[in-house]
Amino acid sequence: MSTIKRKELNIDSVSEGKLTWIYSEKPSHNEVKFLEQHFNFHPLNLDDVLSRAQRPKIDEYEDHLFIVLHFPVFDKENRITRASEVDIFIGENYVVTVHCSANLKPLTKFFHECQIHEKSRQTYLGRSSSFLLYHILDRLVNYCFPILGKITESVDDIEDVIFTKAVPETVRRISLIRRDLISFRRVIRPQIPVIETLEREDYPFFKEEQEVYFGDIGDHVRKIWDELEDYKEVVDGLAETSNWLTSHRIQEIMRVLTIVMAILAPPTLLSGIFGMNVPLPGGVESGSLLPLGILFSVMALAGAGMFVYLRHRKWL
Numbered sequence: 001m002s003t004i005k006r007k008e009l010n011i012d013s014v015s016e017g018k019l020t021w022i023y024s025e026k027p028s029h030n031e032v033k034f035l036e037q038h039f040n041f042h043p044l045n046l047d048d049v050l051s052r053a054q055r056p057k058i059d060e061y062e063d064h065l066f067i068v069l070h071f072p073v074f075d076k077e078n079r080i081t082r083a084s085e086v087d088i089f090i091g092e093n094y095v096v097t098v099h100c101s102a103n104l105k106p107l108t109k110f111f112h113e114c115q116i117h118e119k120s121r122q123t124y125l126g127r128s129s130s131f132l133l134y135h136i137l138d139r140l141v142n143y144c145f146p147i148l149g150k151i152t153e154s155v156d157d158i159e160d161v162i163f164t165k166a167v168p169e170t171v172r173r174i175s176l177i178r179r180d181l182i183s184f185r186r187v188i189r190p191q192i193p194v195i196e197t198l199e200r201e202d203y204p205f206f207k208e209e210q211e212v213y214f215g216d217i218g219d220h221v222r223k224i225w226d227e228l229e230d231y232k233e234v235v236d237g238l239a240e241t242s243n244w245l246t247s248h249r250i251q252e253i254m255r256v257l258t259i260v261m262a263i264l265a266p267p268t269l270l271s272g273i274f275g276m277n278v279p280l281p282g283g284v285e286s287g288s289l290l291p292l293g294i295l296f297s298v299m300a301l302a303g304a305g306m307f308v309y310l311r312h313r314k315w316l
Helices: 029-038 043-050 105-116 120-123 129-142 144-161 167-188 191-200 208-274 288-310
Strands: 002-005 013-017 021-024 058-060 064-075 080-091 094-099
Touching: 002 029, 013 058, 013 120, 021 105, 021 129, 029 043, 043 058, 043 080, 058 191, 064 129, 064 144, 064 167, 080 129, 080 167, 094 105, 094 129, 105 120, 105 129, 120 167, 129 144, 129 208, 144 167, 144 208, 144 288, 167 191, 167 208, 208 288
Parallel strands: 021 094
Antiparallel strands: 002 013, 013 021, 058 064, 064 080, 080 094
């Protein structure tokens, strides 16, 4: 067993027996040049390592595979799930993992665990490269479940407050959850065919039972996808409910305002007529309050008449 640390490059490695795990975080052209010098990797795959916009895929070669995968990372500041890319080269005696961000904690933690603890190193690197790859992917996929749990909590909270909180607050929270779900789905969906390919295809340098090990990972990924599909339906239903409540409240407000305006329309008409600057019976020239009282009575009767009419039409 030996552990090598290259201070001049952003590359670490850990070995057990014939198997070596090479780990690089935030690679530059220097790290890619190192891989080019020590391995027979295709130049296009090395270019893909530096690119952050690659879709998940598997490129198969005679003695190794090049795998691109994305895993979700929750951005607390912006409250959204983002994709973090992991590039993996795997051959019979090596596994090379490269990722461009420093926030993929399960991969970093797993590598340091194998560096520090001899028992972990013997357990995960002591069998085969495919066994190590399984555990790398297993750690990364399992990391999806706590992020999925945050969405579960958010959906449950929305279900509890949708009928009690103010509409703008509810709409904002539903919009945030929907945005997070869309981002999460974009990360998970392309992984499914890649994992299924690992499960289904036969690679001569894989020593473990692919259908068993990678089938287990495939089941986890499909479970995550199924739950995301369920939550999408729930959030869509909550959004429709919120829209219905908003429409209902607007209708109630318009109904009340219409009733008020209808009741005030006759008095407003009468006051407008008697407020014109022309001589009218019972005007200010008579010098008596009786015409004013009669006018108020007529206004009240007109308003009451409108109210009775609206009740008769069952609009109230």
